[in-house]
Amino acid sequence: xxxxxxTAGLVVIGDEILSGxxxxxxxxxxxxxxxxxxxxxxxxxxxxxxxxxIVEAVNAMRERNDYLFTTGGIGPTHDDITVDAIAAALGxxxxxxxxxxxxxxxxxxxxxxxxxxxxxxxxxxxxxELIPNKKSGAPGIQIGNIYLMAGVPHITAGMLDALTGxxxxxAPLLSETIGGWIPxxxxxxxxxxxxxxxxxxQIGSYPFFRDGKVGSNFVIRSxxxxxxxxxxDTLCDGLGTSGxxxxxxxx
Numbered sequence: 053x054x055x056x057x058x059t060a061g062l063v064v065i066g067d068e069i070l071s072g073x074x075x076x077x078x079x080x081x082x083x084x085x086x087x088x089x090x091x092x093x094x095x096x097x098x099x100x101x102x103x104x105x106i107v108e109a110v111n112a113m114r115e116r117n118d119y120l121f122t123t124g125g126i127g128p129t130h131d132d133i134t135v136d137a138i139a140a141a142l143g144x145x146x147x148x149x150x151x152x153x154x155x156x157x158x159x160x161x162x163x164x165x166x167x168x169x170x171x172x173x174x175x176x177x178x179x180x181e182l183i184p185n186k187k188s189g190a191p192g193i194q195i196g197n198i199y200l201m202a203g204v205p206h207i208t209a210g211m212l213d214a215l216t217g218x219x220x221x222x223a224p225l226l227s228e229t230i231g232g233w234i235p236x237x238x239x240x241x242x243x244x245x246x247x248x249x250x251x252x253x254q255i256g257s258y259p260f261f262r263d264g265k266v267g268s269n270f271v272i273r274s275x276x277x278x279x280x281x282x283x284x285d286t287l288c289d290g291l292g293t294s295g296x297x298x299x300x301x302x303x
Contacts, residue, residue: 058221059094060086061113065124065134066203067101077205078123085212090221090275091119101125106137114141114198119219124203126193128169134200135193139177142195149176152191159189184214223275228284231269231302232291235259242290243270250283252276260303269302 062082068074076098083093094117099105106125114120125134139146152174157166173190176182183192183199185207192211193200199215201208236243236257247255253274260267270287274280291298 056222058091058119058219059117060091060119060121061117062093062096063106063109063113063120063122064096064098065101065106065122066098067131069098069124070100078201078203078208081205081209082121082123082212085216087225089216089219090224091219092225101131101133103133103137103140106134107141110138110141110198114196117197119197119199121199121201123201123208126173126190126200126202128172128190132172135175135177138193138195138198138200142177142198144178144195146175147178148174149180149182152176152182155182155191156189183211186210186214225273225275226277226280227271227273228280228300229269229271229302230284230287230291230298230300231267232296232298233265233267233303234291234296234298235266236268239268239291239294239296242287242294246283246287246290249286250274250279252279253283255283255287267303271302 062079064076064078066074069076079096086093095113097109097113099109110120122134125132135146148171153171156170156174160166160170176193177195180193180195183194183201185191187207187210192202201211236259243255243257247253253272256271258269258271260269272280272283272287274283288298
């Protein structure tokens with residue numbers, strides 16, 4: 053595994069997300085999957101079904117990340133324009149992928165056959181490869197460092213599974229959680245000093261409010277197990293010295 057930190061961007065595409073009619077679940081599952089691959093999700097944008105906006109987001113994010121993922125907009129209807137937008141961003145044509153067409157013809161053989169709408173799901177930017185989809189037939193698409201995935205979460209999950217182990221990444225990000233009925237404002241100096249003393253670690257503070265009480269969970273992250281444990285030990289020692297009870301694993 054390389055010491056390089058690999059990053060990915062994610063463009064979530066769809067008016068239904070921005071309108072609130074659909075609650076996105078893909079950000080969390082893509083982020084979790086990337087973490088296991090040793091890749092950090094560095095930025096997420098949610099954009100409308102407008103080609104110019106998709107092109108702008110894709111071109112900005114693909115250049116500053118090792119990988120770019122998109123979810124949504126690769127279905128059979130007129131507003132599924134992700135393929136067109138990616139092709140425009142890359143300056144290539146949209147073509148019918150012969151293998152994708154064959155997959156769809158087999159899938160829909162006993163479901164009324166292929167039609168114009170279903171054939172749209174065989175369209176790809178010229179030069180693209182396919183990402184297998186065991187759930188609904190229509191494949192995902194890879195071109196360069198861009199991965200076009202479905203908007204339906206369980207279909208996206210299947211596409212991610214097909215990609216597992218195929219992307220180059222660094223060391224997976226490890227994490228430990230310490231929680232307690234601790235107002236984060238009372239330990240802000242301790243958190244900052246502990247993080248500064250462990251340059252390979254990051255500490256996130258996540259307050260919560262339950263039963264009229266205030267508490268916090270502190271999540272320590274690192275790609276190095278020894279550094280992570282050292283940071284956890286330092287934080288726990290500091291919390292104990294300050295008179296706070298804490299719970300490994302969080303509350």
